[in-house]
Amino acid sequence: MSSQTTITKTIADLLSLVENKYGVGVGLELLRQLGGHNIVSDKGEPPDIPSISNGNHPQVVIVGAGIAGLVLALELKERGAKVILLEASSRCGGRNLTIRPGELIQEESFPAQKCNLPSGQYFNAGPGRISHHHRAVLHYCRRFGLSLRPYFTLNRGALLHRWLPQTNQDIFVKNRQVLFDGLGRLSELAFKGSTSLNLQESLPHDLALALNDWLQTFGGVDEKGNYQEDGKNGYQLIRGGRHDKGKSCPALELEQILGLRLWYDDPRRSPDVIDEQLTMFEIEGGNDGLVSALESALGDCIRLNHGVEEIVQDEGGVTLKGSLTNDSGQTFQLKCDRIVITAQPPVLKNMRIDVGDAWLEAFQALPPRFAVKVAGWMKRRFWEEDLGIYGGITFTNLPIQQIWYPNNGFLEQNGGLLVLAYSALEYGEALGKIAPDIRCLAVQELASRIHPQIKSESSHLMTIAWQNIPYIYSPWMAWTPEKYNQYFHQITRCDRRIAFAGDWCSHLPAWQEGAIRSAYDLIEWALYGKE
Template sequence: MKDHSGSEGISRRHLLSMIGMTAGTAAMYQAMTSLGFAAESGYKGPIKLDGDPKGASVLILGAGLAGLTAALELRQAGYKVQVLEFNNRAGGRNWTLRGGDSFTELGGVTQKCEFDEGMYINPGPWRIPYHHHGLLDYCRRLGVALEPFQQLNHNAFLHSTKAFGGKPQRIRDIKIDFQGHVSELLAKVTQQGKLEGAVSKEDQEVLLQALKSWGALDKDYAYKAGDLTSEFRGYRKDPGGGLSARPLNSDPIAFSDVLNSRLWRSLANFSLYEFQTTMFQPVGGMDMISKAFVKQVGELIRYNSKVKEIRQDETGVTVTYEDTTNPGSSLQAKADWCVCTIPLTVLSQIDMNVGAPMQAAIAAVPYASSVKVGLQFKRRFWEEDEAIYGGISYTDLPISQISYPSTGFNQGGKGVLLGAYTWNGPNSYEFTAMSPDQRIKRAVEFGAQIHPQYRQDFETGISVAWHRVPFTLGCAGDWTEEARKEHYDNLCQIDGRIVLAGEHASYIPAWQEGAILSSLDAISRLHKRVLAS
């Protein structure tokens, strides 16, 4: 590593990189926060839209969470509100598929979900971080019951086709052994005086104590098989009762094998600020959130409405739309103002008279590619055979990961896994190009390399490739740093009588929190404009 002890000091970028490599991404995020590079959700409590809008009307395009939030708050503030929604349901990407549901993707293929009653998959958002304060507040206010979502399960798997003969390894073993071996190395360096000048004598003593505790090192600062390491990584034979009670210690994996497996790369998924515990999910499916909104504002929504044109002038906004149950129809909706939450991939294809800066911003943001596959099995073999209760296994196979249900623990019977979740890259594009049946077939074939039980226990599945979903044409806004600098502010500015909102108009893209905060910001600024006019 290059020496950074010279007079020029160390750059913040390099400092963050070193923190990430040595202490993990969670520590790096906290360092970013202290340096002003990152922060948690900026939600400060329920919005207050004080002042009388004097009967002003607002047309909201899209009944995803951004649109539903705007409808709820603007109606509460005294506006006349109407919502146009493309689908026959509200929620947008806040979507849950259950037995009996069906949908048609681009290309005309219709899938029908054949899950048993009580089984479901969330093809869009599927977890809620504890620091997404806005979303959690709306769940609380609207009475949406939540339960824990298991992100980290030490007993789930890390898998590589290139390591350990393709045999999956428990997360616990890789995590603890990597931690232990690194602690031993650092302890040796410390004892040899290699940290002189970087760490004081007093701090070196404390560091050795910390490494001994954190890395499960013995009195000689060695990480090796014994009672202590088994307390961290588990036993070859667990403690029991009676004459067979004596446990057998487990053997740590050699440091070289841990390093060369590259499995440690997946450990970052459990340290990232976005995925730290506690995470939540709505009881019964993610769409419990949008259904709770609909109980409040459902009468304002006109479903099956495909927006064809958005025009504004000095007096208001006129939207031309088609009733998708009556193809070829042409209807109009008018209002004084418009909050547009249509995904940019779709909005870029709609005729809309806004200024060149907003038009350029709309066209500048591609959407990430993502595919999810839900698989139903005859029995919850991951619990019965593997003692895996919730959590996620990661793999270098094209399916990327397997997520186990965080509900219905230890009850037996059938269960649904998230059998594939791809995000951008060749695997995602390849899965998107497949037919739904091919995606499911491949997910089962790949998953069987981790869980052989797939072969005899699989029953049915369903897949969602987001670039083939007509109402989004992609998963979420995929900003680059350069695009944000040039276009983000122009995207969010009020253009005449139109303002945009959605996860794409936030610094928390691909999360429901981003959609909600974007909406609250947009309607706050719009409300000020209305009062001023």
């Protein structure tokens, strides 16, 4: 060979070589090909399935006017199907529910609660946020011209509260302290561990230098590997004028972080979990704006107060029977070509549905989950005035689990809505067994351990336990690995002329995105019978 070939030692060298010779654009494309910068091509739009063109318009009945049912009904209607959307309750939306002044929250077996919020205010009792990853939800927001505003899942200035029952003490740290002091302490271990394990000697020299720089930049350690707080974790004495240099908060020790289990009570590391990473959104005027838009587009396809009790299928079609839920005592019967059921298993197991044993077994085996929200109107925005908390979430090991701060109306003088509890799992189950008025008072007492101002500033409290809401009976379904392997791929298939949709039939349970994606899966089958 007349010329000597130089072998690059690192990916960084390779990228630099490509950029120098072919330009930055080619270098970026190489980086993408290597998996370093994936581009999302999915726009969240429904699949490109043609409309009916042969005049054979199928009759499709959809049971349940939640997000999955509404979206599927709209896409089928626009492609030429004859669609009837049945809803057992008196409203559309399912778990997408926004409560406004004068409206009622009716839990089964408990007295109704009337919303007494100030005029123009509302409480998102169901979905509170939309992820930027949830492109299908955003597709319909864009299509219907729904205005969005940021939802601050992450606020480094919010709190992490730890109640110590042994001594009845309350410990408070800022979110930023847990993050940056935690990174610092881990970086100390990594720095010293890499030295003692000779890790740096096993790396090329440039990567060993990069490792040190990474630990110093992100972990805040000095050249000796000791963590030095530099203000990222907050200031004990604030910075100010020429004489006010400020003083960083004392760093949490590794023993404190570990001993207090400061990563607990936010078990999925929200807002670091993929579906809760910034940017997140909420719909201006209430998250039920999506429901209203879909409902308006469907018009008279929707039949409210229609409870389905029995579904039978044969080679000629599907017959369903039911009765009106408005106390009229009337019954109804419908025939159709295909039917899609979007209700959750706690509802399905009480219906007579002509499907295989695997489906029926799954409906009985999948347990419901529990979730409780308690919200209160505060006369003064004390979290802003007293603590400098603007939006976001505080986490606690108390049964209330989370406190949500409003993401709008900053600095307003007439107060704001505080979500005092968002409790799930065993805490949600326990709180849901308590009458709503007592539940509100209990949560107010617990939340006051974190914010004592709540007792004097509360003017109205309200609550919802989703496991107590008729025709829903569960906030979401949680697929355990065992149940997933046993049932998921079976019951998300169509059984002849019957199919199921909803977030529980997707890989995004508990999210509206999952509901829409499951609806997308059934468009072609509902139109043409092709699975």
